[in-house]
Amino acid sequence: MAYQYAVKETGNAARAVGLALPISRKQSVMICQSIRGLAVPKARKLLEDVIAMKKPIRFTRFNGDMGHKAGMAAGSFPVTACKQILMLLKSAEANAQFKGLSTAGLMVRSATAHKGPTAYHFGRQRTKAKRTHVELVLEEGKK
Numbered sequence: 134m135a136y137q138y139a140v141k142e143t144g145n146a147a148r149a150v151g152l153a154l155p156i157s158r159k160q161s162v163m164i165c166q167s168i169r170g171l172a173v174p175k176a177r178k179l180l181e182d183v184i185a186m187k188k189p190i191r192f193t194r195f196n197g198d199m200g201h202k203a204g205m206a207a208g209s210f211p212v213t214a215c216k217q218i219l220m221l222l223k224s225a226e227a228n229a230q231f232k233g234l235s236t237a238g239l240m241v242r243s244a245t246a247h248k249g250p251t252a253y254h255f256g257r258q259r260t261k262a263k264r265t266h267v268e269l270v271l272e273e274g275k276k
Contacts, residue, residue, distance in 0.1 A: 140243040146272040147232055147239075149225035151217065151265075153249045158265045159195040160211035161246035164218055165267065167191065173226055173239040173271060180219040186210050218244075218267060225269045234273050243270040 142148050154161075164183075167190050168176040182188035189208035192199055202208035222241075230236050249264030 140245075140268070140270045142270065143272070145234060146242060146270055147225055147229035147234060148268065148270050149221050149228055150269075151221045151267040153252075153264045154217050154267055155263055156214040156217050156265050156267075157211070157263050158246055158248060160190075160209070160214040161218065161265045161267055163190055163192050163195065164211060164214055165244035165246050166193070168218075168222075168241050169244045171241050172274065173222065173236070173241065176241050177219065177222060180215045180222065183210055183215045184212050184219070186212070190215075218269075221267055221269055225271045229271050229273075234271075238274040239271045240274045241269065242272040243268065 140148075164180075168179060171179070179188065183190055189202040189205065189210055191205045192207045192209055196207035199207040199209060226236055226239065229239055245268050247266040247268075249266050252262040252264055254260045254262055
């Protein structure tokens with residue numbers, strides 16, 4: 134069965150989809166919630182700050198036994214997931230540039246994370262591997 138897109142793409146939008154990324158779905162959901170609706174430079178800056186461990190991602194749903202961070206209740210630094218989503222954001226921006234859209238006024242219209250395929254690590258333990266589908270849709274903002 135093929136992956137179905139969550140958002141229909143219009144003429145002034147560009148998309149990038151990461152399939153079966155080796156990142157946590159819970160962290161991906163919270164990162165996507167944080168960057169949804171932001172301008173692309175602000176979203177990129179946020180992800181780079183999380184990778185540098187300067188600014189945490191606010192966790193509103195999956196925050197059991199999670200420490201508080203300055204300026205928010207529960208937060209964390211999901212570095213690996215942010216690296217993957219940052220690569221996807223750069224890919225979506227390159228797709229927008231290829232389509233002839235202005236990269237200066239791009240906004241993150243949709244950022245979603247879905248459950249990926251269930252894969253198992255090799256060996257006797259049979260532990261599950263983390264797999265997540267992430268979809269980013271960028272759209273030109275109003276000028």
